Amino acid sequence: MARTRPDLARLIALGTGVCALAAVTMVVPAAADAPAPATPRSETGNATEWSYSGDTGPAYWGSLDPDWALCADGSMQSPIDIVDPAPKPLKNPVFRYVKSTATVVDTGHTVEGVADDFVRPSFLRIGSEEFRLKQFHFHAPSEHTINGKSYPLELHFVHSDESGRIAVVGLFVKEGAPAGRAWRPFLRKLTSHVDEADDRQITALDWPALLPQDKRTIRYSGSLTTPGCSEGVRWNLLTATITMSSAQIARFTREYEGNRRPLQPLNGRSVTIDATRGS
Numbered sequence: 620m621a622r623t624r625p626d627l628a629r630l631i632a633l634g635t636g637v638c639a640l641a642a643v644t645m646v647v648p649a650a651a652d653a654p655a656p657a658t659p660r661s662e663t664g665n666a667t668e669w670s671y672s673g674d675t676g677p678a679y680w681g682s683l684d685p686d687w688a689l690c691a692d693g694s695m696q697s698p699i700d701i702v703d704p705a706p707k708p709l710k711n712p713v714f715r716y717v718k719s720t721a722t723v724v725d726t727g728h729t730v731e732g733v734a735d736d737f738v739r740p741s742f743l744r745i746g747s748e749e750f751r752l753k754q755f756h757f758h759a760p761s762e763h764t765i766n767g768k769s770y771p772l773e774l775h776f777v778h779s780d781e782s783g784r785i786a787v788v789g790l791f792v793k794e795g796a797p798a799g800r801a802w803r804p805f806l807r808k809l810t811s812h813v814d815e816a817d818d819r820q821i822t823a824l825d826w827p828a829l830l831p832q833d834k835r836t837i838r839y840s841g842s843l844t845t846p847g848c849s850e851g852v853r854w855n856l857l858t859a860t861i862t863m864s865s866a867q868i869a870r871f872t873r874e875y876e877g878n879r880r881p882l883q884p885l886n887g888r889s890v891t892i893d894a895t896r897g898s
């Protein structure tokens with residue numbers, strides 16, 4: 620069973636550093652509203668090729684396409700190293716997730732589970748703002764770090780509102796006990812598939828059960844971690860982590876490994892941690 624590690628906040632308070640952090644919200648570009656891509660492309664829908672290494676790697680994203688200038692020039696970019704987040708009396712985000720089918724898609728940079736939300740959408744409420752769940756995907760190893768520590772996987776649950784604003788919930792995965800039962804349908808699709816970029820498979824996901832019980836988050840304002848690096852993304856990293864077995868983690872890394880953007884400068888941004896339990 621997946622074990623949650625709700626103690627990140629305490630560990631940070633104790634200055635012990637490393638530990639279980641989990642989710643962050645990350646952003647997905649405007650494409651979050653669009654159907655899952657059938658071929659590799661940027662999350663903005665741009666067809667310019669990019670990668671995580673070489674001459675189309677992160678150091679060059681900003682010059683590969685005029686629409687991606689923020690990747691080089693932005694001042695509120697993601698991911699970042701999380702150090703000493705300031706306690707703030709905010710209630711935890713409220714996850715109104717429901718079970719639904721999902722389409723598993725290889726984007727060419729990660730594998731996504733796209734929520735089929737036409738019947739019963741899932742929502743994320745942050746304060747008075749409400750965002751609709753679009754998809755989740757993974758990075759291996761994690762993009763965000765906690766006091767310099769990375770995790771084997773970071774899952775990004777991407778949401779957007781009707782204005783196209785993006786909120787991403789980040790969830791860190793540690794190696795340990797096997798993942799909870801809710802993860803099995805997605806893991807089965809990962810093992811059975813994804814050689815072709817246009818490979819799509821449908822599965823049923825118990826979205827609420829994919830997340831840890833503890834919904835405390837670390838929050839900051841950042842960007843998409845893929846081109847075009849759009850800013851204004853509300854990041855919510857869960858302080859609780861989940862575990863997966865080494866074999867389960869290997870199912871992810873067999874598809875993609877090294878698909879993380881390097882850390883970006885904080886540039887004085889405030890990073891807070893929920894000081895009030897929510898909902």
Ligand SMILES: [Zn+2]
Binds near residue numbers: 756757758775844
């Ligand atoms: Zn991501």
